[in-house]
Amino acid sequence: MDVKPPPDRLYGRVKGKKLRPRQEWLLAEFLPRLSWPDVPFAITPREIWLEVGFGGGEHAYELASRNPDVGYIAAEVFETGICSLLSRIAPDNVEHPEPLPNLRLFTDDARPLLRGMADGYLSKLFLMFPDPWPKARHAKRRFVHPELLAEAARVLRQGGEWRIASDDPTYQEWTDEVLGAQTAFAVTRATERPQGWPPTRYEAKAIAAGRQPVYWALTRL
Numbered sequence: 001m002d003v004k005p006p007p008d009r010l011y012g013r014v015k016g017k018k019l020r021p022r023q024e025w026l027l028a029e030f031l032p033r034l035s036w037p038d039v040p041f042a043i044t045p046r047e048i049w050l051e052v053g054f055g056g057g058e059h060a061y062e063l064a065s066r067n068p069d070v071g072y073i074a075a076e077v078f079e080t081g082i083c084s085l086l087s088r089i090a091p092d093n094v095e096h097p098e099p100l101p102n103l104r105l106f107t108d109d110a111r112p113l114l115r116g117m118a119d120g121y122l123s124k125l126f127l128m129f130p131d132p133w134p135k136a137r138h139a140k141r142r143f144v145h146p147e148l149l150a151e152a153a154r155v156l157r158q159g160g161e162w163r164i165a166s167d168d169p170t171y172q173e174w175t176d177e178v179l180g181a182q183t184a185f186a187v188t189r190a191t192e193r194p195q196g197w198p199p200t201r202y203e204a205k206a207i208a209a210g211r212q213p214v215y216w217a218l219t220r221l
């Protein structure tokens with residue numbers, strides 16, 4: 001699979017606070033055992049799902065655990081988030097942790113990953129509370145963007161699903177506009193989290209701060 005970064009690359013791994021020794025160990029020793037695309041799934045997946053920007057990893061971990069026959073690729077660039085998902089899989093108190101057979105981590109920009117995927121490769125795509133890039137001059141960086149929407153439409157199989165959530169009013173308006181101008185997906189929009197969508201940490205913070213999330217479920221036509 002070709003995952004070379006395009007010229008508009010924004011991210012390598014993004015560092016936060018200095019890591020604790022356990023986090024250093026997770027990145028240096030445990031991550032290479034479940035790093036996509038170097039390590040294939042240890043199952044023959046029924047379908048492949050991709051989550052972009054998994055944050056603390058609660059959504060990815062829950063869906064991958066609940067669906068052991070699905071190959072789940074979880075992408076994140078922020079080191080603290082990557083460590084957070086790794087420590088769900090390898091808790092401190094487990095002496096010989098094992099990767100989940102169906103969960104793999106991609107720790108770089110998810111956009112070139114998506115662009116390198118074959119047509120119809122994915123059955124589901126998750127974009128939960130993407131960075132909003134509220135300034136108009138940064139609109140090109142938004143994951144929901146006509147150009148990337150065409151890529152998502154290419155990579156999702158017919159009947160495949162793309163879930164998007166956002167609490168940011170500018171991003172909500174933008175998403176409604178971009179989705180209103182396309183014909184590749186049937187779209188439903190809700191202000192209550194649909195059944196079966198695991199909650200995320202960012203969502204909890206947004207609701208506690210009084211922001212109203214919007215949830216879009218897109219079906220590839």
Ligand SMILES: C[S@@+](CC[C@H](N)C(=O)[O-])C[C@H]1O[C@@H](n2cnc3c(N)ncnc32)[C@H](O)[C@@H]1O
Pocket residue numbers: 011052053054055056075076077078081108109110111127128129130131200201202203
């Ligand atoms: C606002 S947070 C939301 C995290 C999580 N989905 C949640 O709901 O709690 C957005 C996350 O997307 C990640 N991200 C942004 N652009 C990305 C990209 N191109 N590829 C992979 N991850 C990305 C950021 O590092 C950040 O952790």
